[in-house]
Amino acid sequence: MSFSPPQYPPPYGPGYPPPRPAQGSPLKVVFVLVAVLLLVVALVVNGLLFFGTLFAGDSCGTSAGTQRFCDGSGWESVAMYGPTVALAAAVVTVVLGAVRVRRPWAGLALGVLVYAAGPALALFTVFG
Template sequence: MSFPSPPPYPPSYGPGFPPPSPAPGRPHRVVFAVVAGLLLAAAVAVDGLLSFGMLFAGDSCGTSAGTARFCDDSGVWMLVAMFGPWVALAAAVVTVVLGAVQVRRPWTALTAGVLVYAAGPALALFTVFG
């Protein structure tokens, strides 16, 4: 009669094995994902507020307060001011994803994405306020 072999894990008493170490690069990925998610949420909030403000920006076109560029008859600059921040946000997301996945430089890509995004609201505000 033979006895069964002991289980591969330690019994419930005693010091036990040390906990496994985290995979290399794992905490940095989590921090990157959290920071990128917070920046994305902030950008969506800023774009929402800008879109709401742009709904009323054309009200001053009949007065002397409207800028010549924003109040032209074609309406192209109104569209640029309204959708420019959203297009810049989409371009920033593409920049961050491509930079983080293909180039494997997530923090550099996140910095570039923030700069790409900042161009959209800056263009919208410059369009309205001249």
């Protein structure tokens, strides 16, 4: 009496070899979601600062206006466009950190710091 050899691979269970899970894909999705959320927040902050600097010159005739902002030396343009330039620099920093250096979270943290310089400069310019 002879037995037939077993089928290869067995007809039950996963195929041989079992599929490997994708390496790091959930972490990449979380990184992209956090980066997009921070970008949306930065765009809202930039819009509010731009809107605020449109009316910041109204106080230049009173004692409430700062000398730096009201003397016509171009600081009002720095206050208005500085956050946008900082946002562009932050996006470049995050993309380079994620693609070239392969350190996405460090690049994201550095991008947040680069972006924070723009609104800080704008607020310092308007409020002294």
